[in-house]
Structures are given as structure tokens and as C-alpha cells.
Amino acid sequence: MREVAIIGVGLHNWGELWDDSLRDMFVTAATNAINDSGVDHIDSMYIGCMSGGLFAAQEHLASLCADYLGATPIPATRVESACASGGVAMRMGWMEVASGLSDIVLVSGVEKMTDITGDEATFALSTAADTEYEGYQGVTFPGLYAMMARAHMAKYGTTIEQLSQVSVKNHANGALNPHAQYPFAVTLETVMNSTPVADPLRLLHCSPITDGAAAVILAPVELAKTKYKNHPMVVIKGSGHATDTIALHSRDDFTVIKAAEIAGKKAYEMAGKKPEDIDMAEVHDCFSIAEVMATEALGFFEPGQGGPAALRGDTALDGSMPINTSGGLKSKGHPVGATGVAQVIELTSQLRGDAGKRQLKDPKVGLAQNMGGSGGSSVVHILEKR
Amino acid sequence: MREVAIIGVGLHNWGELWDDSLRDMFVTAATNAINDSGVDHIDSMYIGCMSGGLFAAQEHLASLCADYLGATPIPATRVESACASGGVAMRMGWMEVASGLSDIVLVSGVEKMTDITGDEATFALSTAADTEYEGYQGVTFPGLYAMMARAHMAKYGTTIEQLSQVSVKNHANGALNPHAQYPFAVTLETVMNSTPVADPLRLLHCSPITDGAAAVILAPVELAKTKYKNHPMVVIKGSGHATDTIALHSRDDFTVIKAAEIAGKKAYEMAGKKPEDIDMAEVHDCFSIAEVMATEALGFFEPGQGGPAALRGDTALDGSMPINTSGGLKSKGHPVGATGVAQVIELTSQLRGDAGKRQLKDPKVGLAQNMGGSGGSSVVHILEKR
Numbered sequence: 001m002r003e004v005a006i007i008g009v010g011l012h013n014w015g016e017l018w019d020d021s022l023r024d025m026f027v028t029a030a031t032n033a034i035n036d037s038g039v040d041h042i043d044s045m046y047i048g049c050m051s052g053g054l055f056a057a058q059e060h061l062a063s064l065c066a067d068y069l070g071a072t073p074i075p076a077t078r079v080e081s082a083c084a085s086g087g088v089a090m091r092m093g094w095m096e097v098a099s100g101l102s103d104i105v106l107v108s109g110v111e112k113m114t115d116i117t118g119d120e121a122t123f124a125l126s127t128a129a130d131t132e133y134e135g136y137q138g139v140t141f142p143g144l145y146a147m148m149a150r151a152h153m154a155k156y157g158t159t160i161e162q163l164s165q166v167s168v169k170n171h172a173n174g175a176l177n178p179h180a181q182y183p184f185a186v187t188l189e190t191v192m193n194s195t196p197v198a199d200p201l202r203l204l205h206c207s208p209i210t211d212g213a214a215a216v217i218l219a220p221v222e223l224a225k226t227k228y229k230n231h232p233m234v235v236i237k238g239s240g241h242a243t244d245t246i247a248l249h250s251r252d253d254f255t256v257i258k259a260a261e262i263a264g265k266k267a268y269e270m271a272g273k274k275p276e277d278i279d280m281a282e283v284h285d286c287f288s289i290a291e292v293m294a295t296e297a298l299g300f301f302e303p304g305q306g307g308p309a310a311l312r313g314d315t316a317l318d319g320s321m322p323i324n325t326s327g328g329l330k331s332k333g334h335p336v337g338a339t340g341v342a343q344v345i346e347l348t349s350q351l352r353g354d355a356g357k358r359q360l361k362d363p364k365v366g367l368a369q370n371m372g373g374s375g376g377s378s379v380v381h382i383l384e385k386r
Numbered sequence: 387m388r389e390v391a392i393i394g395v396g397l398h399n400w401g402e403l404w405d406d407s408l409r410d411m412f413v414t415a416a417t418n419a420i421n422d423s424g425v426d427h428i429d430s431m432y433i434g435c436m437s438g439g440l441f442a443a444q445e446h447l448a449s450l451c452a453d454y455l456g457a458t459p460i461p462a463t464r465v466e467s468a469c470a471s472g473g474v475a476m477r478m479g480w481m482e483v484a485s486g487l488s489d490i491v492l493v494s495g496v497e498k499m500t501d502i503t504g505d506e507a508t509f510a511l512s513t514a515a516d517t518e519y520e521g522y523q524g525v526t527f528p529g530l531y532a533m534m535a536r537a538h539m540a541k542y543g544t545t546i547e548q549l550s551q552v553s554v555k556n557h558a559n560g561a562l563n564p565h566a567q568y569p570f571a572v573t574l575e576t577v578m579n580s581t582p583v584a585d586p587l588r589l590l591h592c593s594p595i596t597d598g599a600a601a602v603i604l605a606p607v608e609l610a611k612t613k614y615k616n617h618p619m620v621v622i623k624g625s626g627h628a629t630d631t632i633a634l635h636s637r638d639d640f641t642v643i644k645a646a647e648i649a650g651k652k653a654y655e656m657a658g659k660k661p662e663d664i665d666m667a668e669v670h671d672c673f674s675i676a677e678v679m680a681t682e683a684l685g686f687f688e689p690g691q692g693g694p695a696a697l698r699g700d701t702a703l704d705g706s707m708p709i710n711t712s713g714g715l716k717s718k719g720h721p722v723g724a725t726g727v728a729q730v731i732e733l734t735s736q737l738r739g740d741a742g743k744r745q746l747k748d749p750k751v752g753l754a755q756n757m758g759g760s761g762g763s764s765v766v767h768i769l770e771k772r
Contacts, residue, residue, distance in 0.1 A: 001485055001486060001487065021518065050445055051439045051445050052513070053437045053439040053440040053510070053513055054439040054440065054445075056517070057509075057513050057517045057521070058513055058517045058518075059436060059437050059440075059466060059468055059513040059514055060466075060467060060468035060513065060514040060515070060632060060758055060759050060762055060763070061466070062466075062467045062474075062629060062758070062762075062763050063467070063468070063629050063630065063631070063632040063758060063759060063762030063763045064516065064632045064762075066629040067629070067630075067631045067632050067633075067636070067762070071629075072628075072629045072630050072631060072645075073628040073629050073630060073644065073645060073648045074628070074629060075477075075627035075628060075629065076467075076629045076763070077465055077467065077474050077477075077478070077627075078465065078466045078467065079463055079464065079465050079466075080445060080446075080447070080448075080464045080465075080466060081446060081448045081449070081462075081463065081464060082445055082446035082449070088448075088463050091461075091463075092463070092478065095481065095482065095485055095487060096481060098485060098487075099387055099481055099484060099485030099486075099487075100387060100485075101387065101481060101484075101485075123443075124439070127438070127439055127443050127444050127445040127446070128445055128446040129446070130450065131442070131443045131444045132407065132444075135443070241461035241463075242458075242459040242460070242461060243448060243449050243452040243453070243457075243458045243459050243460060243461065243462050244449065244453075244458050244459060245449070245453045245458060246446060246449040246450045246453050247453075250453070258459065259458075259459060262459045372446050372448070372449060373446050373449060376446055376448075376449030376450075376453070377446065377448050377449045377462070
């Protein structure tokens with residue numbers, strides 16, 4: 001299989017965007033990525049989207065997006081794995097270029113979440129869990145992650161201060177990101193005193209509901225070297241994808257996200273890297289506890305040490321292992337289908353040296369971890385600057 | 387890229403199945419395919435499903451299906467392209483095996499459509515069209531295909547007798563298929579006098595709403611030759627995928643399904659075949675007019691000759707170009723996400739010589755054409771017996 005490079009990135013601004021439809025957001029992000037790359041055509045495209053049907057009464061996004069981008073009749077494929085839809089789209093695009101089937105592939109993610117009520121959005125999101133055995137019993141995602149947080153606290157002594165510091169750090173990073181939905185800093189006290197949602201989780205431990213889109217352009221490294229030289233070369237070194245039980249209650253242990261652990265192992269193996277080779281990571285902090293568990297599952301910290309590491313500042317911009325330099329889902333926003341693609345965009349910006357006020361000092365290797373549901377699926381990509 | 391063989395096929399019976407949930411149907415079809423193939427593991431899986439969200443309040447099918455099959459933690463990906471979801475799943479599975487990333491891949495399609503009301507199902511299906519510019523104006527799929535039928539009649543003189551004969555032929559074939567939802571013959575008179583739905587289309591020109599699932603197992607030909615020898619070898623020789631405008635009104639011409647034409651050309655080119663090399667085809671007869679247009683788009687008949695050919699009996703089991711030997715979507719049923727996979731199963735059964743009472747005489751090459759919406763996407767696969 002061929003090595004694959006990321007030669008263009010593009011975003012539509014994220015937020016509660018009542019003037020922008022799903023198709024508008026997709027087209028802006030895709031056009032920005034195309035312009036950033038300098039390609040004059042695309043061969044194929046992927047769209048990650050969790051629920052066009054429930055959020056926007058629109059399925060068949062492959063046709064809609066190819067149509068409104070003016071890209072018909074190229075093949076277009078929409079993929080879904082709940083909040084990991086963008087990560088799965090990345091993997092499919094990587095596979096198509098790596099296989100030799102296509103040279104220039106657009107990978108995008110989009111979600112239009114705010115055209116329905118909050119209750120309806122909560123219901124739509126709940127379909128990422130086991131509807132029959134979880135949703136119909138009344139549990140929604142804050143409840144599921146609250147149970148994971150309680151289990152983690154009981155087993156490892158993880159504290160609410162530690163979880164709160166994750167939100168403080170992500171908002172501090174997001175305040176430096178012009179694309180963030182909530183680009184402002186918050187204090188530990190504000191987080192810890194915010195409205196309770198599902199004990200022990202409070203409002204500022206939870207990622208928001210967001211409209212947004214993200215897109216990247218992929219090409220084989222050999223072609224990128226000779227033809228698409230707008231930017232420093234960023235290569236996808238590893239891709240890992242794994243599943244776990246959809247229902248939380250079917251798992252042996254609530255304190256580890258096995259799908260993230262296994263997807264990470266596969267990505268490390270393909271990339272020939274170890275956790276200590278990673279300079280930065282974007283992980284799926286749909287809730288603060290998820291970031292803690294992801295940093296443990298990916299081997300950055302020992303089990304139970306993710307919380308203390310966050311409180312010590314190890315995961316801050318100037319820490320030993322910067323996590324979610326973009327602001328993460330918490331501050332940057334979480335348009336579910338777009339998130340996995342935007343994670344890769346943040347790593348690419350950092351590796352190119354384009355990350356502005358939140359730029360790390362010369363990072364070489366980054367990791368993106370995207371997750372569906374309460375960890376029923378996870379996708380990990382490892383990127384390297386060449 | 388490697389050549390890919392179909393080494394196992396499996397179905398869950400189709401119909402209005404109030405006792406079988408989405409996960410049950412998937413597991414039956416997948417287990418049947420696994421047993422048919424003789425594999426002792428799978429490396430990865432794809433699930434084609436149009437709208438788990440709107441039909442069954444269940445997204446994240448990748449995790450659900452991997453979980454209930456007992457297949458976690460393997461990578462699983464759900465793909466969607468409206469009624470072409472199954473065809474896209476086939477293409478993704480083919481690509482994964484062809485690329486060398488995986489050896490044994492399960493490709494499935496599933497749709498649970500009858501747990502909601504008919505009105506709700508009509509709405510869910512309408513999201514395969516352009517919701518903002520078609521759905522919100524009140525048009526649904528019978529209306530869109532009625533307009534295509536009218537245009538075809540006006541341009542080519544296609545008659546209602548010709549369209550009705552398509553339904554008569556498909557029901558005659560379906561009567562020989564133990565897996566069909568409506569396994570009985572109908573007369574031309576019955577079809578022509580059935581309840582009007584959207585003029586000129588009547589009830590028996592329309593495919594039904596169906597619960598069902600289908601699955602196949604793919605492997606590289608080299609591995610199939612040495613290890614999985616349960617059945618005569620069936621090889622995927624060509625794969626084509628194309629998009630068109632999602633809205634019917636955006637097209638220059640309502641009488642041709644361009645996405646099917648282009649997907650067909652790509653599949654023919656990859657396979658090194660021409661329309662005259664094809665011994666049989668399963669095409670997407672969501673409405674009778676769609677079968678006529680598909681047989682023209684794929685080059686089996688000249689434009690405008692699809693209707694007369696059907697009326698002459700050219701597309702019957704004993705005709706020169708048998709179309710929809712399975713009974714097609716009309717008689718076999720149309721669980722939208724499963725249809726594209728089931729088309730490939732019918733071709734495989736025919737190529738193996740396993741098609742029972744509807745078996746053709748020693749077919750060598752078959753073509754499957756699956757379609758999303760009013761032709762906004764289409765996928766074509768060409769299979770050959772080796």
C-alpha cells in the first residue's frame with residue numbers, strides 16, 4: 001500500500017449557525033481544503049456524518065455533497081460511526097489512496113445539530129448508544145459518561161478537580177483558536193460550580209452541541225512530493241480502528257476504553273511508533289472523563305494517572321504531553337461527524353507550524369483519537385512531518 | 387490491487403417481520419454467510435444501511451453489529467448512500483480486500499422499515515431526495531419516478547403495458563424465489579388495474595417496504611483458491627460508483643440515469659467487459675420505470691428500447707438478457723440498505739448454479755446495479771465465474 005499525505009485542510013467556522021445549512025457548511029470546508037491544497041480535481045470523496053436523518057432530515061449526503069460541490073459524477077461515500085464518523089471517513093480516504101484506487105481524495109465531516117430542539121438533539125445523540133437496552137431505559141450520554149467517571153473515581157481516586165482541570169486547559173487552548181465555538185478561558189472554580197448535568201459531571205465537563213464542517217485533501221506521498229508543494233509534508237503513518245460493545249453495561253470494566261486502546265495499538269504498530277514518540281494528541285473529550293481515559297488508553301499515562309497528569313499541567317500547551325491544543329471538543333465544539341476530521345486538521349496545522357498563538361515548538365509526530373458512543377468504536381491516526 | 391472473490395453468502399428472510407429486530411436480522415444474515423464460506427474469523431466488516439436513525443432510532447450500527455455478531459474488536463464501518471447503501475458497502479469491502487489491508491471481510495446490508503408507520507416510512511425514504519428543495523415541497527419518490535416515467539413516455543413512446551410487464555416478469559421470477567417477500571405471480575391486467583399511486587405509476591409498479599438483511603464474505607482470490615473451496619469460485623471483476631445531482635429538477639434529462647451509466651462504464655472498463663458479455667443482471671427496480679431506464683443506461687438496450695424489450699420478453703428468465711431473476715425489488719422486497727448486497731447474492735447463486743427453480747443455464751458473467759434516490763448515486767459490480 002502507498003504512503004498517504006495530507007495536502008490540504010479546510011474548515012467552516014463552528015457554532016450555532018442558523019444561517020448556514022448542512023450543504024453550505026460542507027461546501028465551505030471542502031472548498032477551503034481544495035484551495036489550500038492546490039489540486040485542480042478530486043477523484044473521490046468521503047463524508048463523515050452521524051445522523052443527517054435525525055438532525056437535518058437529510059440522508060444521501062454522498063449525492064448532496066458531490067452535487068453542491070460541483071463534483072458529480074465522482075464516487076462519494078458517506079460513512080457513520082456515531083461521533084467517530086469523521087475518523088472513519090479519514091480511514092476510508094486513507095485506504096482508497098493507499099490502495100492505489102484513487103490519487104486525490106477529499107475527506108470531510110459535517111453535522112448540522114442546532115436546527116432541532118435540545119431535547120431532539122439529545123434523542124438523536126442517544127441513538128449512538130444501544131437504543132433498545134440503553135436509550136429506551138432513559139439513559140443519555142451524560143449519564144453514561146457519569147457512570148464511567150464514578151467508576152474511574154472509585155477505582156483510581158480520580159477527583160472532580162482533576163476532571164475540571166481538563167476543561168480549564170481545553171478552554172485555555174480554545175481561547176487561542178479562532179475557529180473555536182467557545183474561545184474563552186474558564187477558571188477551575190467556574191467549572192466546578194457550573195450546573196450539575198449528571199453527577200459528578202457538570203455543564204463545563206460536557207462538550208457542546210455544534211454546527212460545523214471540516215475537510216482535508218489526501219494524495220499519495222510520491223505525488224505530493226512532485227506536484228502539491230504548498231505546505232510542509234504531513235504523512236499519515238498509522239491508522240487503527242476498533243469496536244467494542246455498544247452498551248456500556250456489556251463491558252467488564254467501565255474505567256478503560258478498550259476500543260481506543262486497541263485502535264491505538266494498531267496505529268502505533270503500523271506507524272512503527274510508541275506512545276513516547278508522540279509529541280501531541282487530539283483526543284475525544286466529549287466529556288472531561290473521556291479525555292482522561294483516552295490519555296490512559298493510548299499509553300500516554302498509566303491507568304489512573306490521567307487525572308493527576310491533567311491537574312499537574314502535563315497535558316497543557318507547555319506540558320510534557322500537550323493534549324487537545326485545538327481546545328478539544330469542549331471549547332472548539334463538537335459537530336459530531338466533523339470532529340474526527342478537525343482533529344486531523346489541528347495536528348496538520350501544528351506539524352506545518354500554522355497553529356498561530358497555540359503553536360507548539362516544532363512538533364514532529366501527532367496522534368488523533370476519535371470515538372463513537374460510550375466507546376463502541378474508536379479510530380486512531382498517527383501523523384508525521386517529513 | 388488484488389482480485390477479490392465472494393466465498394460466502396447469507397440472507398435473513400425478508401418481509402414485514404415484527405418479531406425480528408435490526409440486530410437479529412443482521413446476525414442471521416451474517417452468520418449464514420460465515421457458515422456458507424467456512425471462514426473461522428473475519429478481519430473487518432461493512433454495514434450498508436440507509437437510515438437506522440429514522441427507521442429504527444439506532445445509529446452507530448458498526449458497533450451494534452460487531453457487538454451482536456460477537457466480532458468486536460474488529461473494525462466495522464457503516465456506509466450510507468440511500469437505497470445504494472448495500473452497493474457502496476460491497477465496494478468498500480472489495481476495496482479493503484483488494485488493497486491488501488484485510489483478507490476476510492464481511493459485507494452486509496440491513497434495514498428495519500416496518501416498525502414505524504407508512505407515513506413515517508415515506509418521510510424517512512424522502513430524505514434520500516433533496517429535503518430542502520424536493521421533500522419540503524411535498525414530492526416523494528413515487529412522484530419523482532412518475533415524472534421520470536412521464537418524460538420517458540413522452541420522449542420514447544414507452545407505454546404503461548411495457549412498464550407493467552416489468553412487474554409481471556419480476557413477480558414471475560420472485561414466485562420461484564423462496565426468499566422473496568411477495569413470491570406470487572401477477573397478471574398484466576392486475577398490474578394495470580392496481581391502485582393509482584402517482585400517475586402513471588400504480589401500486590404494482592412500486593417496490594414494497596421491507597425488513598431484511600443480506601451478507602457476503604469476501605477474500606482474495608489467491609486465498610480462496612487454496613483455502614475456501616466450498617463453492618465454485620465467483621470473482622468481482624469490476625466495480626463502478628458514480629454520483630449525480632440529488633434533485634431531479636437539476637438534471638438536463640429525466641429519461642436517463644446518468645449515475646448508472648457512468649458507474650456501468652467504469653465497471654465494464656475495470657472488468658474488461660462490454661454489455662454484450664453480460665449474461666444476466668440484477669438492476670434497481672424500485673419502480674418499474676427504473677428497471678427500464680437501468681437496462682438502457684447499462685447498454686443492454688438502446689435508449690427508448692428498454693420498454694419494448696421488456697414487453698417482448700427479452701428480460702424474462704428465458705429471454706436473451708434475463709433481468710432480476712431474483713424477482714427484483716418489486717417481488718423480492720426492498721429493505722433499502724440490504725438490496726445492493728442481495729443483488730450480489732442472487733448473481734453469486736446463479737453463477738454457482740444454486741438458484742433452484744429460477745436457475746439460468748450456465749451463466750458466466752453477471753452485473754448488479756444499485757441506485758440511491760432518483761439516481762443521485764449508483765454502484766455497479768460485475769461478477770464472473772471462474
